[in-house]
Amino acid sequence: MKQPINIFWFRRDLRLEDNHGFYEALKADKPVLPIFIFDETILSKLPKDDARVTFIHENLQAMQDILKKKYNSAIAIYHGTPEVVYKQLIENYAIASVYTNRDYEPYALERDKNIESLLTHNSINFKTYKDQVIFERDEIVKKDGTPYRVYTPFSRVWIDEYNRNQTSFFPSEEFLNNTLKDTKLPNLSLTDIGFQEAKVKVEHYTVTPTLIADYEATRNFPAQDNTSKLGPHLRFGTVSVRKMVKEASKQQNITFLKELIWREFFTQILWHFPHTAKDCFKPKYERIEWRNNEIEYKAWCDGQTGYPLVDAGMRQLNATGFMHNRVRMLVGSFLCKHLLIDWRLGEAYFALKLHDYDMSSNIGNWQWVAGCGVDASPYFRIFNPTTQIEKFDKQHEYIKKWVPEYQELTYTSQIVDHKEARERCLRVYKEAVS
Known part of the structure; x- marks a missing residue:
């Protein structure tokens, strides 16, 4: 038996x-x-x-x-x-x-x-x-039981609930002796499943009190690289979200904690509105007439748009499987608004390349930059890829690292004029959503 x-x-x-x-x-x-x-x-x-x-x-x-x-x-x-x-x-x-x-x-x-x-x-x-989350499904909803569609009130209630209820931990490590005594169970190599070892590895994460305390001051500057690299570890659960939230909530500066709450906001949005996996949260944005120019899309993927900060971000992604969050917003906006390429094509490319790819966060952020999601950036907000350099990479340190030829004659010319692209975007979006 x-x-x-x-x-x-x-x-x-x-x-x-x-x-x-x-x-x-x-x-x-x-x-x-x-x-x-x-x-x-x-x-x-x-x-x-x-x-x-x-x-x-x-x-x-x-x-x-x-x-x-x-x-x-x-x-x-x-x-x-x-x-x-x-x-x-x-x-x-x-x-x-x-x-x-x-x-x-x-x-x-x-x-x-x-x-x-x-x-x-x-x-x-x-x-x-x-x-994988502190709060799930219907645990953070409005008084009438409907889900929050705007991050700020969601985060406020989230923090109140977290402070009111002591988070439980589950010391599974203390009961490992209750595992079945059998060391001859199937164990597969990468080759057994048809894969090979990746040349580029997922980075270790860094979550120190100093990083958390300085996060607000340093997180927007890609050259400083003061991000935690926590994303893949939360995505695959190699670290406990309960422990990370506890660490973040100890600090006076709650900016790092709020980044973790964004993750939960998008998780519950996808759960409440599963259609957003493929469709715009705001249906009228489905009427946008995307250009979807294949040559321009490839130039964007390869980091060859002629806009150094955009190209630096894409080259960092292609080389490392990581892209700084500030730059993610810029490259996403550039694809959707400067090139009028469907956000779904950008989302799919990130899904292929990002080590920390998480469907709910990725879709939430892509719909945010495209203007078609919950709590989205308004469609008329169009990042200027040149002035963004002045704000976030003034000394060109990040650009020099990833686009060393940006001041040379060999650097690719801009595939689109910013002013013309901006006007075209406003016209196309307005026609679709008004």
Whole structure:
């Protein structure tokens, strides 16, 4: 007779400590088989040297090492579709319950609905927990129960709620001995899943009291590089959001905390309004007649627009998988407003390149710069890519690093005139939305 077990399914929570769903599984009454599935539905869309896949694999192996050496257990790592993997697991084990942490993206919600249906059909419980955010779904809403569509009141209520309710931590690391004793579980190399090690790696994050305290003063200057690089670690859950928010809320300067709240604002927007994954939040903006010039789009992707700060940002992205937040706003605005290229094409390129790509934040920010989202920048706000240099890279340090030829005759000429592009944008947007 098979030994009854519970399963914990790792997804966006690649850590052994302060992991809510893992903690609940380990505290239950059966040994826990931890699993991870390299979902081929997701992997099939990625380049074979994708840095995020390398990052996930490296973190899984680090977790494996701890479980094997200290607890004589392991994570079972699979490659395939979740449905096929779970059918195999149901055949091989007597599963009482599957535990996991919630995900709020449209694909994840559909996937989890299908898995829950499969498990229920086999008399297996599917238990999900809140882990990647402090507040989820309907926890921060207006008095009438409708979601906030503007960030400032949302953040105010968020902070009030956070201060009123002591955040719980979930010391899963204290109960790892309750994992299933088996070190011969499937463990896959990058080659096994059809990938190779990325040349450019995801950077380590830096969250020090000094960085948090100085964040407001330094965050807008890309040459200083005083950002935390926390994005990929929050995206894949290699760090606990509860611990990061606690660190940020200790400081007098709440600018860093408010950046974390923006992340939660966009998470709940996508959850409440899933159509925004593909469509403008404001439907009338669907009437914009985008030019979608392929040559100009390629010039933007390659950092060859003739506007040094725009090109520096795109080249940084292409070389490192990271772009400074201030510059992200500029390159996004430039694509949508100077070139009149659909925000969805920019969003897709960022999805391919950004190590910290998170669907809700990426879509929220792209719709913000395009003027078509919640709490969006008004359409007539058009960044001037030249005066932005004066404000944020006065000494040209950032530009010199990424566009060393910007003062040479070899530097590409501007693909569009700022004044003409601005007037064209105002005309096209006005025709669409008025």
